[in-house]
Amino acid sequence: MKKVLLSILAILVAVAALVGIKTAFDNSRKDEVTGAKVLNFYNWGDYIDPNLLTKFTKETGYKVNYQTFDSNEAMYTKIKQGGTNYDLTVPSDYMVDKMAEEGLLSPLDKSKITGMNNIDSRFLNQTFDKNNKYSVPYFWGTLGILYNKKKVSADQIDTWSKLWSPQFKKQILLVDSARDILGMTLISQGKSVNDQNVADLAAAKGKLDTLMPNVKAIVADELKIYMAQGEATLGVTYSGEAAQAMAQNSDLAYLVPKDGSNEWFDNLVIPKNAKHKDAAYALINFLNKPENAKQNAEYVGYATANKGAYALLPADEKSDPAFYPSAATLDRLQVYQTFNQEWTQRYNDAFLEFKISR
Known part of the structure; x- marks a missing residue:
């Protein structure tokens, strides 16, 4: 029953x-x-x-x-x-x-x-x-570098190319974004973030591959959490994500490299x-x-x-120039233009190849 x-x-x-x-x-x-x-x-x-x-x-x-x-x-x-x-x-x-x-x-x-x-x-x-x-x-906002002031000074990372320094081995977090990471690499080579030249993209991919020894992880929203917890010395991320991390850890600061970056809306x-x-x-x-x-x-x-x-x-x-940049900084920023399907795929494929090379 x-x-x-x-x-x-x-x-x-x-x-x-x-x-x-x-x-x-x-x-x-x-x-x-x-x-x-x-x-x-x-x-x-x-x-x-x-x-x-x-x-x-x-x-x-x-x-x-x-x-x-x-x-x-x-x-x-x-x-x-x-x-x-x-x-x-x-x-x-x-x-x-x-x-x-x-x-x-x-x-x-x-x-x-x-x-x-x-x-x-x-x-x-x-x-x-x-x-x-x-x-x-x-x-x-902007794309820039979030860094731990106790481990690195601003002048050691004031251009994108300085991220390739051997001193940062396994100390960099990258935001998981093809346009942003390939864009910073193109800027470091004196190119536009909207570059649509096959040879330029190949050169950027080649240089980006050499950054991998310094990359600890490629992550999304959790980047700000890891930086706030002291998991890495540097993080390539967005200004607002940096602000949230800085609110949790006073040892952190944010800068836009002087060779330029992306301004997004x-x-x-x-x-x-x-x-x-x-x-x-x-x-x-x-x-x-x-x-x-x-x-x-x-x-x-x-x-x-x-x-x-x-x-x-x-x-x-x-008055914080990291989040409300000066006119001089704004003049060095670039806005992403729309890519057609072919170039969107080229950038995505290049970035995917970089990620799976870890």
């Missing part, structure tokens, strides 16, 4: 589970069909203050379904494949251009956007999106197949408010494109 009861109980549990799954599925479908107050937000990892999302839901009633990606290419592939309808995502400069060219983005209805007057004009009307037809500036865009566009506009407008943009910048650690938010930041943050 006990076995019979247990069997009946097991069946009831299974049925309940199936009902629960069906209910969740039905609710999800209902959201899509009815346009319920939902926002499907696809963003980089740890790239918005969670408290702001809570505040946004309280103010607007929109529930945020939040998913993350770790590269522009991963985000692009997911959206291009379809199947999952995201309402808002955050591509970098060159990827905005690529997605717009391929018809993956919805042109912005400017009548539904507020707070654009809070955006610094320097970040508007960029070459990757003239007149901001598809994008609203979010954060910006991340942007809010609405995918073509978005089902909840009003929700997307609501979050854009929410994030355009200076007080919200300031809170977000302090949490994320990246430089804000919102001039109203910048004015609210503490003086020591606004």
Whole structure:
């Protein structure tokens, strides 16, 4: 009898589970069909203050379904494949251009956007999106070197080529990004980060291969954690990731090599197949408010494109040249241009060959 009861109980549990799954599925479908107050937000990892999302839901009633990606290419592939309808995502400069060219983005209805007057004009009307037809500036920053001041001085790493010094054997962490790592190598050879010459790329790949003895690991978001924990002396990473690591370890500092680097811009865009566009506009407008943009910048650690938010930041943050570079430094920075499929693949293949040579 006990076995019979247990069997009946097991069946009831299974049925309940199936009902629960069906209910969740039905609710999800209902959201899509009815346009319920939902926002499907696809963003980089740890790239918005969670408290702001809570505040946004309280103010607007929109529930945020939040998913993350770790590269522009991963985000692009997911959206291009379809199947999952995201309402808002955050591509970098060159990827905005690529997605717009391929018809993956919805042109912005400017009548539904507020707070654009809070955006610094320097970040508007960029070459990757003239007149901001598809994008609203979010954060910006640089690629540089995060280093432990107790183990190395700034003048020992003030150009990219100095990373190849034998003194840094197994002491460098690299961000897992083909454009960034090949880009820094090209700069070290006096070339552009947008170089599309076969011989130049081969030379850069050859030089990059010789850096491998100094590379401890090639990682993604966890780079800032490893650096904060003292796992390596140097890390090639983004300014905001560096800021978060520095907040955890006062021995760390960040610099942009004097031979130049990449300046990047991340942007809010609405995918073509978005089902909840009003929700997307609501979050854009929410994030355009200076007080919200300031809170977000302090949490994320990246430089804000919102001039109203910048004015609210503490003086020591606004004056830090590592995160708000001088005009002279900005003049030495390069913005990534969109590659066609052939050159995207060439860079990706070169970087993959470098990684598997470990």
